[in-house]
Amino acid sequence: MEWSQTQIKSFEKDGYLFIPDLFTEDEIEVLRSDLPRIFSLDRDEIERDADTNEARLALAMHKYSKVFDIMLRHPRLLNPAQQILGGEVYCHQYKVVTKAPFGQLSFPWHQDFASWSAHDGMPEPRAMNFAVFLDDVTEFNGPITFIPGSHLQGKLGSAAQTLPGITPLYTMGSDLVSELISKNGIVAPKGKAGSAVFFHSCLAHTSSPNISPWPRNIVYLTCNRTDNCIRKPTRPYYYADTDFSPLSALSDACLTNISYSTKTYAQN
Ligand SMILES: O=C(O)CCC(=O)C(=O)O
Structure with missing residues (x-):
């Protein structure tokens, strides 16, 4: 499934594309049903807040979850990734x-590219995120929030900020963010589980805490063009993979075709 010209134009202008219901409820349930097992694992790839033990990220899930290994190669993510990035892609980060x-x-x-460039030595902003909602995302459970069109400015000023449970993030100052918002506004795509949002690596974004009684899980596949592979890795493989093998897509029915017995078992 590739994007139409209208979708491409909208992405080029806004720096993101929201696609409601890209995955069915059944497909999402296959993925979501493995989350409790994943977040109970004691592995380096599962990041928690050291003080509260709150789980924050699961990274490189293809190493220990069969169903997320399948999702990594889903054609509804990989085909547009190859189309929009203009060549073969590998997985830079998966979480x-x-x-x-x-x-x-x-x-x-x-902007994600600020961290990928500083930590990983990614040459150009030719990687991007292909994100799928695993729960309904509302204004209350911490939606990802964008400044539309901010990607057109390229890489902007930022400084490393230490955050609990993840590697330092290159964050933007309030004056710069205010200026961008006064020009371009602010938007938080929301929708049912199975909806997807794909966004440019220079798109300014943020997200606030979940103030609701509902969980909010989003899976992010970051694809990078193989000829833009990272040059100076400084982080563990699960933040910035050094396996630059191109990904190839499975069949469109890959999530529904897996047999019941394989749905929840561990990858390794
Ligand atoms: O999922 C979120 O709320 C935001 C994640 C994010 O901004 C990132 O991984 O760069």
Whole structure:
């Protein structure tokens, strides 16, 4: 499934594309049903707040979850990734960001490319995020929030900020964010589980804590063009993979075709 010209134009203008109901409820349930097992694992790839033990991220889930290994190669993510990035892609980062009911996790304003460039030596902003909602996302459970069109400014000023349970994030100052918002506004795509939002690596974004009694899990596949592979890795593989093998897509029915017995078992 590739994007139409209208979708491409909208992405080029706004820096993101929201697609409601890209995945069915059944497909999402296959993924969501493995989350309790994943977040109970004691592995380096599961990041928690050291003080509260609140789970924040599961990274590189393809190493220990069969169903997320399948999702990594889903054609509804990979085909547009190859189309929009203009060539073969590999997985730079793959994660579930989990916001527990009434949890603390939030992200200050940032552009992803600032961190990928500074930590990983990514040459150009030719990687981007393909995100799928695993729960309904509302204004109350900490939606990801964008400044539309901010990607057109390229990489902007930022400084490393230490955050609990994740590697330092290159974040943007309030004056710069205010200026961008006064020009371009602010938007938080919301929708049912199964909806997707794909966004440019220079798009300024943030997200606030989950103030609701409902969970908010989003899976992010960050694809990078193989010829833009990272040059100076400084972080563990699960933040910035150094396996630059191109991904190839499975069949469109890959999530529904897996047999019941394989749905929840561990990958390794
Ligand atoms: O999932 C979220 O709330 C935001 C995640 C984010 O901003 C990021 O991973 O760069």
